[in-house]
Amino acid sequence: xxxxxxxxxxxxxxxxxxxxxxxxxxxxxxxxxxxxxxxxxxxxxxxxxxxxxxxxxxxxxxxxxxxxxxxxxxxxxxxxxxxxxxxxxxxxxxxxxxxxxxxxxxxxxxxxxxxxxxxxxxxxxxxxxxxxxxxxxxxxxxxxxxxxxxxxxxxxxxxxxxxxxxxxxxxxxxxxxxxxxxxxxxxxxxxxxxxxxxxxxxxxxxxxxxxxxxxxxxxxxxxxxxxxxxxxxxxxxxxxxxxxxxxxxxxxxxxxxxxxxxxxxxxxxxxxxxxxxxxxxxxxxxxxxxxxxxxxxxxxxxx
Numbered sequence: 001x002x003x004x005x006x007x008x009x010x011x012x013x014x015x016x017x018x019x020x021x022x023x024x025x026x027x028x029x030x031x032x033x034x035x036x037x038x039x040x041x042x043x044x045x046x047x048x049x050x051x052x053x054x055x056x057x058x059x060x061x062x063x064x065x066x067x068x069x070x071x072x073x074x075x076x077x078x079x080x081x082x083x084x085x086x087x088x089x090x091x092x093x094x095x096x097x098x099x100x101x102x103x104x105x106x107x108x109x110x111x112x113x114x115x116x117x118x119x120x121x122x123x124x125x126x127x128x129x130x131x132x133x134x135x136x137x138x139x140x141x142x143x144x145x146x147x148x149x150x151x152x153x154x155x156x157x158x159x160x161x162x163x164x165x166x167x168x169x170x171x172x173x174x175x176x177x178x179x180x181x182x183x184x185x186x187x188x189x190x191x192x193x194x195x196x197x198x199x200x201x202x203x204x205x206x207x208x209x210x211x212x213x214x215x216x217x218x219x220x221x222x223x224x225x226x227x228x229x230x231x232x233x234x235x236x237x238x239x240x241x242x243x244x245x246x247x248x249x250x251x252x253x254x255x256x257x258x259x260x261x262x263x264x265x266x267x268x269x270x271x272x273x274x275x276x277x278x279x280x281x282x283x284x285x286x287x288x289x290x291x292x293x294x295x296x297x298x299x300x301x302x303x
Contacts (some may be wrong), residue, residue, distance in 0.1 A: 002021040003019070004059065004060055004062065004294050005101075006019045006062075007065065009067060010033060010082070012032070013031060014032075015029075015286070016028070016030065016290075018056070019063075026056070033083060036084070036085070038083055039071070039085060039094075041236065047098035050098075050099050051099075059101065060093060061102040062102070063106075063294050064104065065112070065290065066106070069107065069154065070153065072105060072106045072153065075105040102297075104293075106293065110156065111140075111288070111289040111295075112140070113130035115284050115287055115288035115291030115294075116130060116245055118295050120245075120283040120284040120290055120291075121281065121292045122142075125242045126143075127241045128145065128243055129243075129244045130245040133248035134249065136159050136179040136185070139157060140156050143239065161234065163178050163227065174293070178231045181231075182228040182231050184203040184249060187203055191253055194220055205294065230268065232265050236269055240273065243277065243280050245282050246281060247282030251281050251282060258281050
């Protein structure tokens with residue numbers, strides 16, 4: 001049985017595990033992402049974990065999922081807004097130098113999509129889109145079983161497709177971006193505007209208020225679902241995937257959430273797309289990117 005050392009590098013935590021070809025996770029855990037001197041400390045953390053893993057399992061290679069824009073061919077972090085000093089870092093080369101093993105690196109959302117195709121909501125499917133809803137909206141596109149990367153490995157930034165002409169300013173420099181209207185942070189902003197308060201509140205608290213029947217929370221949620229469904233319709237019309245998987249904290253609401261999304265989506269989408277593209281919940285949650293790192297590492301070695 002093959003074993004790979006897999007990592008998921010985020011702005012707050014680095015998750016890790018030994019992943020087997022049967023989809024089992026061993027020695028799983030997480031550690032805080034360093035906040036300074038990351039080009040020294042990240043390779044050190046990962047290399048120490050690999051050395052530890054090798055005491056117990058015959059590690060064949062290393063798969064890394066990472067936040068940021070990634071050149072997966074070179075294993076380089078092209079840009080990262082979440083980790084200072086991480087942009088331009090040749091991560092794969094550094095880890096390979098430390099460990100002597102083959103290393104693959106892929107963006108975290110793309111990795112999560114690969115994981116969902118292997119063991120999650122998209123098993124057996126060849127055309128898939130994954131969206132993660134959080135502070136922003138992350139995206140990944142699979143067509144004919146292959147990740148869509150684009151000319152500069154920049155494809156899949158679905159959170160930055162414009163859904164409102166001349167809409168709200170976005171940190172990306174554009175206006176009216178999807179994530180300004182359909183992220184969890186957008187839901188929070190809608191609620192704060194309706195109640196006229198700036199005090200801190202998170203998505204879970206708003207969902208709790210919805211269950212309690214609070215009018216303001218329900219109104220904010222309906223606006224959020226309306227914009228989310230608009231983006232989903234655009235994605236369906238563009239790519240006609242077998243399914244669009246939605247992940248992120250808000251999806252913990254489960255069936256009630258996905259049923260409302262599907263209902264609004266079906267009102268707006270062209271009739272032909274209602275049955276060919278399904279909107280479903282992610283199934284692997286926090287482990288999806290680790291599983292995807294395993295898949296990508298296997299594909300990388302085969303090249």
